[in-house]
Amino acid sequence: MxxxxxxxxxxxxxxxxxxxxxxxxxxxxxxxxxxxxxxxxxxxxxxxxxxxxxxxxxxxxxxxxxxxxxxxxxxxxxxxxxxxxxxxxxxxxxxxxxxxxxxxxxxxxxxxxxxxxxxxxxxxxxxKPLFRLLAERYGNNQPDNKVFVYAAGGYYQPGRGIQGLRDEMQSYLDRGYTTVKAKIGGAPLAEDLQRIEAVLDMLGPGQSLAVDANGRFDRKTAIEYAEALSAYDLFWYEEPVDPLDYEAQADVAAVYAKPLATGENLFSMQDARNLIRYGGLRPDKDWLQFDCALSYGLVEYLRTLSMLEENGWSASRCIPHGGHQMSLNIAAGLGLGGNESYPDLFQPFGGFPDGVAVENGYITMPDLPGIGFEGKSDLYKVMQDLSA
Structure with a gap:
């Protein structure tokens, strides 16, 4: 062949x-x-x-x-x-x-x-579905048919106020998500805290909010936010500083006792290893977001998972960035902690195959060969146009 x-x-x-x-x-x-x-x-x-x-x-x-x-x-x-x-x-x-x-x-x-x-x-x-193939080759031969997913959104948008943010988050909760994510760092701290409190006020039991600064802050500002965010019960505080500033990341971890998340902008096993060595992250509470589509693919991601195991980290602490079905298959096949999801954004590339619903924060993997792109009709049409 x-x-x-x-x-x-x-x-x-x-x-x-x-x-x-x-x-x-x-x-x-x-x-x-x-x-x-x-x-x-x-x-x-x-x-x-x-x-x-x-x-x-x-x-x-x-x-x-x-x-x-x-x-x-x-x-x-x-x-x-x-x-x-x-x-x-x-x-x-x-x-x-x-x-x-x-x-x-x-x-x-x-x-x-x-x-x-x-x-x-x-x-x-x-x-075979890719997640089953991965479980057979590299896992324990027992894939997780159910995978935790969270809804990423809460971006800053022209003309949209607090109520618009609440409406967006409610739409995710109505679709079965239990964890939602909103952006911070694009507005003054006081305004960001208003946005956070507006979302937290609408959450019920078993529901949570993560926030994401996209590496915007310097050390001083990141710590200022960390001190303010400590008052809330957040799912995580994501990427507070430049992704390669491991010392600053460690300084934030030293003052923020609750979960941190980072790693989506590290594109190799070596950079991931430096984060683990020098970033002050805690394997019992923090989250790693390495994205195979941005970091040399699954071949390199397997090396990263091996490195994590050698350093006392479980694959279950990984929830990849990107919201795509490739990471979803890796999560199901290799025991990751879940996957990001973009319910409405970056279509038709975000989301799940047709008919796959979120139930209490989890989706059930469809039994589709490969990654499963053929099951998402709007995406598969674009793919067919390229390969025809």
Missing amino acids: RIVEIREETLPISSSIRNAFIDFTKMTLSLVAVITDVERDGKPVVGYGFNSNGRYGQGSLMRERIVPRIMEARPEDLLDETGDNLDPSLIWDVMMANEKPGGHGERSVAVGTLDMAIWDAVAKIEG
């Missing part, structure tokens, strides 16, 4: 929303299709992938460097030991050939996007 063609398209996911650091008015992503010569039901098996929001499409990098390496390799050098399926680890080595270590930025997004599509193809060739 072999990869016949790899296609990429840069698509807009623009929106008027903003967090504390960026707006999304010009946001894009890359959609890729890895087309194989394997047939199922009379059609070629195609693996699909895309990168998460917050980082832009990486089409030129893929076309100039990464994809040519795959297509120029000998087909047999990309296959597993059976010769009947692709080997994501071997393909990852090919994608990263002649790349210097360090500098985990845009190329990690390009590789992660292609890696997603490769795993989608691998699971489809096996005729």
Whole structure:
């Protein structure tokens, strides 16, 4: 078998929303299709992938460097030991050939996007949902059919006041979510506290609020917020400082006794390891948000999980950023703590397959081959347009 063609398209996911650091008015992503010569039901098996929001499409990098390496390799050098399926680890080595270590930025997004599509193809060739394949290969052979998900939103939007924020959060609660997330750091502290209290006042038993500063604060401001937020029972205080400022992160952890979360903007096992070594995080209460679609894909994510285990962290402390079905499959297959969800934003790439409902904060994994993109009709139409 072999990869016949790899296609990429840069698509807009623009929106008027903003967090504390960026707006999304010009946001894009890359959609890729890895087309194989394997047939199922009379059609070629195609693996699909895309990168998460917050980082832009990486089409030129893929076309100039990464994809040519795959297509120029000998087909047999990309296959597993059976010769009947692709080997994501071997393909990852090919994608990263002649790349210097360090500098985990845009190329990690390009590789992660292609890696997603490769795993989608691998699971489809096996005729299994990816989460079951991962449980068999790397887990305990018993996937979690139910996965915790939280609703991410609460962005700053022009002309929307407190009631608009409350209405948004109520819509998530009405759809079965028990944890919702809102942005902070894009307004003065007093205004942010008003927004927090407005949401907390509407929550019932078993419901919670997380807040996200998107790395906006310097050390002093992050600690000022930490002291103010300590008065509330928040699910977590997310990314208070620059993601690579581990010392400042540790200083925040020293004064904030409640759960912290960070990691979505760390794009390699090495950066994740530095966070664990120097960020002052606590494995019994804090949360890690590494996103495989932005950080070289699942092949690298498996290395990160191994590193965490070596350092006394459980995979159950990971709740990935991104709100995509790839991380959902990893969560179900490898025992992560859950997954982010964007019920309304970044469509059609956010959300779950059609008919998958949130019940008391959890979704039940659908029994779909691969990552399950084919079960989300609006997304699959866009994917079909690329691979047709």
